Amino acid sequence: MSEAPAIPLSDLIVCPHCDAVYTLRRPENGEKASCGRCGADLITPRRKAGLQIIAVSLAIAILIIAATVFPFLTIDAAGTTNSMSILDAVFAFNHGLLIALSLAMASLIIVIPLTRALLGIYVLVPIVLDRPPARGAVHAFRLSEALRPWSMAEIFAIGCAVALVKISGIADVSFGPAFWMFVALVILTIFQDNFVCRWSVWNSLDKA
Known part of the structure; x- marks a missing residue:
């Protein structure tokens, strides 16, 4: 036999x-x-998926940078108005061990999503242009995939929604430009994670 x-x-x-x-x-x-x-x-x-993902990654990078600068929320209570950006919220805890919490929060909602967007652009641009992969592209894409569970922009958005429900009864809350940028960022991040064909990327890198 x-x-x-x-x-x-x-x-x-x-x-x-x-x-x-x-x-x-x-x-x-x-x-x-x-x-x-x-x-x-x-x-x-998908046809032209690489080019679309590059465009989405670039949009995510721009939105992350812009969302950290513009006001996120404006709260008006008892005649006092206060505007807060994402960076203000992240670094609100600046005493003792709470600094570690601030750094972790900044990493999860700003640094890691921005890093993944830049790594995606770095890996995909040569592939889309039919050129040899960039130096260290395999390690870059592997790092991007390893960071995916730690990119928690959507968790931050849910947390903000819960907090707004709790304070809406005692203060007037208005959304700043950064809030809508962050909403768009969350939608684009979900689209990016579900649209990319990881097998196609690995296959292109393996062939090279």
């Missing part, structure tokens, strides 16, 4: 969620390959 021929590793794909192994078949643009066990998307090629 002869043994079945071994399948090259390059012809296999593993589900990152449940570790199911499949024979690789690249779907056409607009189609997708999903895991038959857990339903996770494995390959989701």
Whole structure:
């Protein structure tokens, strides 16, 4: 009885969620390959997806920088008006051990999302232009993926919504430009994470 021929590793794909192994078949643009066990998307090629993701990443970087400068909220209570930016909120805790909390908050809602956006641009621009990957592109994309669970801009937005509900009864609250920038930032971040086909990126880097 002869043994079945071994399948090259390059012809296999593993589900990152449940570790199911499949024979690789690249779907056409607009189609997708999903895991038959857990339903996770494995390959989701889209036409000009790289260029769109670069544009989204650039928009995210601009919004993050702008949202930290402009007023986020304006609170009017008992005749006193106070405007606060995201940086003011982040560094409101500036005594003792609370400084560590401020730094962690700044990292989760500003530094990490901005870093991921810049890493995405760094990795994808050469691929889209059909040029060799940038130096250290594999490590850059791996770092971007490792930071993904720690990018918590949407958690900050939910926390702000809860706080606004609690204080709306005792003060007049108006939204500043940074609030709407942050809303757009959260939407674009979710779009970016769900739109990128990670297999296509890894495949392009592996070929190079």
